[in-house]
Amino acid sequence: EAEVAQSPRYKITEKSQAVAFWCDPISGHATLYWYRQILGQGPELLVQFQDESVVDDSQLPKDRFSAERLKGVDSTLKIQPAELGDSAMYLCASSLGRSNEKLFFGSGTQLSVL
């Protein structure tokens, strides 16, 4: 069964350091999402891509977060510098298209900022 691939599974870093997460969506899925989930809360959308274009990054803290999907396939989310409050699960998801809201999630990256 096709899956969304994410790496790393766990990341521990010190504050002020840079971190990067990688995601490869299910083949053929045009829409890719990065969500952040703080313990005890639901996932919150950080950025949504349609192919290589950003369609929603209204909740992305752009002073420290950046995301790209250069060839419209895999994607990278970067945080620089990391802050203590960034500790969370970072989830990548994909769907067939922007109007298709059935999201399939990757295994996530658990980030701990010390």
Added chain:
Amino acid sequence: QKEVEQNSGPLSVPEGAIASLNCTYSDRGSQSFFWYRQYSGKSPELIMFIYSNGDKEDGRFTAQLNKASQYVSLLIRDSQPSDSATYLCARGGGTASKLTFGTGTRLQVTL
């Protein structure tokens, strides 16, 4: 008012009973609703979706939607210990196109 509201629980039900999970939403223009199951430390997994008023059944799961009351629920029949997880309700469509999640309800199925 949160866009999607769920009781955080925990909701405790005995094995074999029916678990009823509830969710309300604020945007009347919402058009699609989803239930995700999330085991501790794992990512969410889509288990049900519903677009029209009424009931939709899939195995032991039934999703119910009442747009007039802005209410969606998930029933799990013959609950099993393996159903113990957090259940996230999400809405899509409407005035905000992005999928918006509730905080989840933690379900505990006891032996």
